[in-house]
Amino acid sequence: MRRTTTVAVAALSAGALLLTACGGRGGPASGGGGQQGAQISGDKIVLAVLNDQSGVYADLSGKNSVEAVKMAVDDFKAKYGDKAVSKNIEVVTADHQNKPDIANTKAQELYDRQQADVILDVPTSSAALAVANVAKAKKKIYLNVTAATTELTGKQCNKYTFHYAYDTYMLANGTGTTVTAEGGKNWYIVYPDYAFGQDMERSFSAAVQKAGGTVIAKDPTPFPNDNFSTFLLKAPGLSPKPDVIGTMQAGGDLVNLVKQYNEFKLREQGIKLSVGLMFITDIHSLGPDAFAGTQFTDAWYWNFDDQNRAFADKFKQRTGTVPTFAHAANYSAATQYLEAIQRAGSDGADDVVKQLEGYSFNDVFARNGKIRAEDHRMVHDAYLAEVKPASEAKADWDYEKIIRTIPADQAFRPVGQSGCTFS
Amino acid sequence: MTNFLQQCFNGLVSGSFYALLALGLAVIFGMLGVVNFAHGACYMLGAFGAYILLVEAGVTFWLALLIVPVVLAVFGMVLERLAIHRLRSLDPLYNFLLTFGVTLVLQDLVKREYGIQSQPYPQPRGLTGSVDLGLFSYPAYQVFVLVSSLVVCVAVWYVLTRTRVGMIVRAATERPDLTGALGINVGRWVTPVFGFGIALAGLAGVLAAPMRAVNPLMGADLVIAVFAVVVIGGLGSIFGSVVAGFGVGLLQALANLYAPTIAQTLVFLLMAIVLLWRPAGLFGREEAMA
Numbered sequence: 001m002r003r004t005t006t007v008a009v010a011a012l013s014a015g016a017l018l019l020t021a022c023g024g025r026g027g028p029a030s031g032g033g034g035q036q037g038a039q040i041s042g043d044k045i046v047l048a049v050l051n052d053q054s055g056v057y058a059d060l061s062g063k064n065s066v067e068a069v070k071m072a073v074d075d076f077k078a079k080y081g082d083k084a085v086s087k088n089i090e091v092v093t094a095d096h097q098n099k100p101d102i103a104n105t106k107a108q109e110l111y112d113r114q115q116a117d118v119i120l121d122v123p124t125s126s127a128a129l130a131v132a133n134v135a136k137a138k139k140k141i142y143l144n145v146t147a148a149t150t151e152l153t154g155k156q157c158n159k160y161t162f163h164y165a166y167d168t169y170m171l172a173n174g175t176g177t178t179v180t181a182e183g184g185k186n187w188y189i190v191y192p193d194y195a196f197g198q199d200m201e202r203s204f205s206a207a208v209q210k211a212g213g214t215v216i217a218k219d220p221t222p223f224p225n226d227n228f229s230t231f232l233l234k235a236p237g238l239s240p241k242p243d244v245i246g247t248m249q250a251g252g253d254l255v256n257l258v259k260q261y262n263e264f265k266l267r268e269q270g271i272k273l274s275v276g277l278m279f280i281t282d283i284h285s286l287g288p289d290a291f292a293g294t295q296f297t298d299a300w301y302w303n304f305d306d307q308n309r310a311f312a313d314k315f316k317q318r319t320g321t322v323p324t325f326a327h328a329a330n331y332s333a334a335t336q337y338l339e340a341i342q343r344a345g346s347d348g349a350d351d352v353v354k355q356l357e358g359y360s361f362n363d364v365f366a367r368n369g370k371i372r373a374e375d376h377r378m379v380h381d382a383y384l385a386e387v388k389p390a391s392e393a394k395a396d397w398d399y400e401k402i403i404r405t406i407p408a409d410q411a412f413r414p415v416g417q418s419g420c421t422f423s
Numbered sequence: 424m425t426n427f428l429q430q431c432f433n434g435l436v437s438g439s440f441y442a443l444l445a446l447g448l449a450v451i452f453g454m455l456g457v458v459n460f461a462h463g464a465c466y467m468l469g470a471f472g473a474y475i476l477l478v479e480a481g482v483t484f485w486l487a488l489l490i491v492p493v494v495l496a497v498f499g500m501v502l503e504r505l506a507i508h509r510l511r512s513l514d515p516l517y518n519f520l521l522t523f524g525v526t527l528v529l530q531d532l533v534k535r536e537y538g539i540q541s542q543p544y545p546q547p548r549g550l551t552g553s554v555d556l557g558l559f560s561y562p563a564y565q566v567f568v569l570v571s572s573l574v575v576c577v578a579v580w581y582v583l584t585r586t587r588v589g590m591i592v593r594a595a596t597e598r599p600d601l602t603g604a605l606g607i608n609v610g611r612w613v614t615p616v617f618g619f620g621i622a623l624a625g626l627a628g629v630l631a632a633p634m635r636a637v638n639p640l641m642g643a644d645l646v647i648a649v650f651a652v653v654v655i656g657g658l659g660s661i662f663g664s665v666v667a668g669f670g671v672g673l674l675q676a677l678a679n680l681y682a683p684t685i686a687q688t689l690v691f692l693l694m695a696i697v698l699l700w701r702p703a704g705l706f707g708r709e710e711a712m713a
Contacts, residue, residue, distance in 0.1 A: 054531075054534070054539070055539065055640075056539060056640070057539075058534075058538070058539045059538045059539045059540040060540070062539075193683075193684070193687075219683055220683050220684070221679070221683065222679070222683075222686050222687035223687070224644050225687075226437075226631075226635050226636070226641075226645070227433065227436070227437045227675075227676070229430075229433035229436065229437075229565075229676070230430055230433055230676050230679035230680050231679070233426070233429050233430065233433065234426070234680070237426055251540075251541075251636075252541055252636035252638050252640065252641065253636075255541040255635075255636035255638075256635050256636045259633075259634055259635065259636070260634065263546070263562040263564060263565065263634065264562060265553065265562075281540045282540070284540065284543075285540050285541035285542065285543060285636070285638075286541070286543050287543040287545075290543075
């Protein structure tokens, strides 16, 4: 069955590739519009959101990220009115199903046939890197928001790719360092055995060791997996006994692991749980009590201050749900992209890159935000958060207590360590 | 040693789910010759059934354990009458495609209503603690899952081998034409048996709700492994599917401990080895393959 499916998918993507190739040959007329001042290719700006619309990331990003980008477009039009560099702004979207090959094909299609000026979002590290290659080849802008890999701003960086929101270094640095410093010296790390998990494990091990802790054991787990008992039972028997289990699982696997962690009562045995990457949707899945006391690094929290709450209210009116940090970050990325075009007076990729590089700003998502020119990492304040028990929640979806703010210049990987050269 | 035994226990808990699902698949395949791809989706519906009953009507886990399988059995029988029945005279591939399509529809309907994220389901009251098993203590709920699965498997085995109904079903599985010639209305048993197989999947789903992530895709990956389990046990072999279910769970848990890198592919490796060695599966007979 698998094989048949694989063949079918392969055949479909090959078909799509052919279509793209044919469509691409015609190509849109690039740059050089006759208008004086503003130079907008094809007389319109096209923002493309490429993400997972039916799989594991569909709720934390998905269609509502498209909505967030549309919100950004509406707000941009309202702000500039007649002075906007173009009033003709379109949002298009495609589903990459978290597969790098589909992401690759779709990205080409978006840039070539749909005349996208920018691609946004793109969760799943392997798919995100595939799109970075397309952006580089096509010399088109790509603002990645929801992928975690530091490779986007590391060895695989390129002139047209920017990384927004978060990455594995930010998560490990925030959570790993703090939990270790607060007494969780001995770590047992379990991680799903694929690119994201491996990257997370490396980042966390490094952060724990830097903070004076020890990783006494680490185990790759199958993915997906619904029984984590093996690993959870192994923990108390390790020598020395770990203080913390660091889980790098995401989505349904994370929920499985936490349910079983609670069943085996490891917290009562003095083994804390630390979660590598957590979205507010994950807390919602289990109910806050299952996670209560768990610390993690968050990029943005809706109930942090008035500005965030105002955005959350507006977002909720449009979508019926509370925004995750991915939604807010997509809004911010789209806004900053449009602002860059407004400043440049052109949507030519090279002009926009010039405007984005080194730009400092504050908006609803990013506090002390800055787009580093050296590696295109967007840095901003991150937050160390703790899950509140349900009894302390003051509103629906009020799950987090922000313990402290990690300043933008400390939250992300220092510039010199990225290995990015734009070559 | 204690650790080893604990891990074996884990494996048996995983195996409980494999066994219940494989048993349902085996019964259905035996009687109808249909490879029911929708089994994973029915498992998912079982878990969502429990969740919906709890949220919408405050029905407890214990009642859900009874209600959900019955509702799913009815659903299964309707599905059999309306769709599967009509394709039975054609190549088995048609029903395979049909049930695959049913899976996609069910998954997407649930996704539409509840999204992709997992839904919360609490542990049933009375089973939140742990049980002292002598050498080690173990979460009470997981012990309950293991015991329930064993009881159901033994009960099904008893019904099939020791009662008149079981005799008819087994005879109809082996030689439908001959059984018919002896004056037994084989067709009458097809629909209830299909419903029963689906009910088993639903039961496994309800049992999974308190300990696993309840989301629309929870059955999608599991069903592939369960197919491998059924093939290992011998397609259509009731006994084989149960033994293979618990056996694969056990080996997987041990592989997680000693060889994590192959744990994920283990079930397929086992399947390949078994197929090379005994093409009809461990307990299958060549006839059952026909």
